[in-house]
Amino acid sequence: MPATEELRCTSEDCELDMFENHYTYDVDDDLGVSDLRCPLCGGTDCLERIEV
Numbered sequence: 001m002p003a004t005e006e007l008r009c010t011s012e013d014c015e016l017d018m019f020e021n022h023y024t025y026d027v028d029d030d031l032g033v034s035d036l037r038c039p040l041c042g043g044t045d046c047l048e049r050i051e052v
Helices: none
Strands: 004-009 019-022 047-049
Touching: none
Parallel strands: none
Antiparallel strands: 004 019, 004 047
């Protein structure tokens, strides 16, 4: 089953509190949160993984 992770945007100007990222294919081992963008504000340095 592909990996799923929950992420939050920490930008004070963004109203997105969290989203789930679902991988539907194999990704490189070095792909990290810094490679993603917030789907609402487009920020790249404001995302952090939510540890459950």
